[in-house]
Amino acid sequence: MAKKEIKTIGVLTSGGDAPGMNAAIRAVVRTALQKGLAVKGIMRGYAGLLAEEIVDMNRASVADCINKGGTILYTARCLEFTTPEGQKRGAEICRKHGIDGVVVIGGDGSFKGAGKLAALGINTIGIPGTIDLDIACTDYTVGFDTAVNTAMEAIDKIRDTSTSHERCSIIEVMGRRAGYIALWCGIANGAEEILIPEKYDGDEQAIVNRITEARKRGKKHYIIINAEGIGHSTSMARRIEAATGVETRATILGHMQRGGSPTCKDRVYASIMGAKAAELLAEGATNRVVAYKNGKYVDFDIQEALQMKKNIEEEEFMIATKMIN
Ligand code: ADP
Ligand code: F6P
Numbered sequence: 096m097a098k099k100e101i102k103t104i105g106v107l108t109s110g111g112d113a114p115g116m117n118a119a120i121r122a123v124v125r126t127a128l129q130k131g132l133a134v135k136g137i138m139r140g141y142a143g144l145l146a147e148e149i150v151d152m153n154r155a156s157v158a159d160c161i162n163k164g165g166t167i168l169y170t171a172r173c174l175e176f177t178t179p180e181g182q183k184r185g186a187e188i189c190r191k192h193g194i195d196g197v198v199v200i201g202g203d204g205s206f207k208g209a210g211k212l213a214a215l216g217i218n219t220i221g222i223p224g225t226i227d228l229d230i231a232c233t234d235y236t237v238g239f240d241t242a243v244n245t246a247m248e249a250i251d252k253i254r255d256t257s258t259s260h261e262r263c264s265i266i267e268v269m270g271r272r273a274g275y276i277a278l279w280c281g282i283a284n285g286a287e288e289i290l291i292p293e294k295y296d297g298d299e300q301a302i303v304n305r306i307t308e309a310r311k312r313g314k315k316h317y318i319i320i321n322a323e324g325i326g327h328s329t330s331m332a333r334r335i336e337a338a339t340g341v342e343t344r345a346t347i348l349g350h351m352q353r354g355g356s357p358t359c360k361d362r363v364y365a366s367i368m369g370a371k372a373a374e375l376l377a378e379g380a381t382n383r384v385v386a387y388k389n390g391k392y393v394d395f396d397i398q399e400a401l402q403m404k405k406n407i408e409e410e411e412f413m414i415a416t417k418m419i420n
Pocket of ligand 2: 271323
């Protein structure tokens with residue numbers, strides 16, 4: 096079948112925002128313009144598509160955004176787009192606005208939506224954007240590097256006060272289904288415990304025992320990094336304090352981890368992925384996800400990418416826990 100000629104592309108951000116999304120948008124827009132394509136910004140993800148919140152974009156539309164957190168296109172979650180009727184309407188709206196292809200920056204949910212649009216004749220390319228790093232086809236997701244650095248700096252600060260007061264601190268980091276942020280911070284902050292959904296067996300008594308032993312050895316602080324997927328940090332703190340007699344505080348870092356100026360890595364990788372996505376669309380490719388795998392930028396079929404599985408690197412987890420004990 097002859098490849099569809101692409102004249103106009105759209106770009107949207109969907110699901111949770113992530114620092115570096117603006118760098119990706121900027122690269123999509125500028126690369127596409129250089130290739131002679133017209134570019135439209137679709138505001139607020141699939142919700143904005145269905146509401147026809149579509150704006151023309153030029154070079155200036157993406158000026159002064161590479162260093163900014165968040166997404167200049169805003170983002171949203173959209174239940175209607177998960178239905179066949181919503182998807183059909185989305186494809187019709189693309190056609191009405193002359194949009195031949197769309198770059199979707201988001202996570203697995205957003206890629207499922209992109210796959211549906213592709214099946215309805217709108218060429219789509221995904222860019223992995225989530226602070227959680229939980230997209231199987233790629234070793235890098237836009238925003239993770241900034242998020243772990245933000246969390247790491249916050250945890251360093253908590254450690255200072257925790258040591259001064261000789262307390263135990265439970266710090267909850269984001270990651271509803273994945274422990275990557277917790278694991279990386281656990282290593283980077285030299286935490287005493289790393290509790291992640293992929294590994295934690297729920298044995299709180301073992302933690303209590305280790306805290307008591309650490310106190311006997313003269314340890315002044317005790318840092319527990321708890322992934323959001325395990326949660327309940329405040330009640331855990333109460334229980335640990337009662338069982339150990341060590342004053343314990345819980346801090347939930349929350350959405351601060353999703354904001355802030357992107358790191359150099361997030362700006363660079365997101366820019367390269369954005370450029371690649373626009374190039375792929377210009378070549379007539381569809382139903383692909385741009386990824387970074389084994390040190391190279393590659394792309395995968397969306398459905399194949401969604402089938403892939405990844406898990407916490409056993410070696411990373413082992414190394415982290417060995418250094419603790
Ligand atoms: P993420 O993209 O970060 O995984 P979500 O899972 O919230 O975030 O998905 C973002 C949006 O993608 C949803 O609000 C919805 O509009 C769309 N989406 C999610 N799952 C599907 C699906 N199975 N089919 C079509 N669209 C979907
Ligand atoms: O962006 C990913 C993520 O931060 C998850 O770790 C978290 O569970 C979720 O988003 C929360 O998103 P929201 O508060 O926007 O629903």
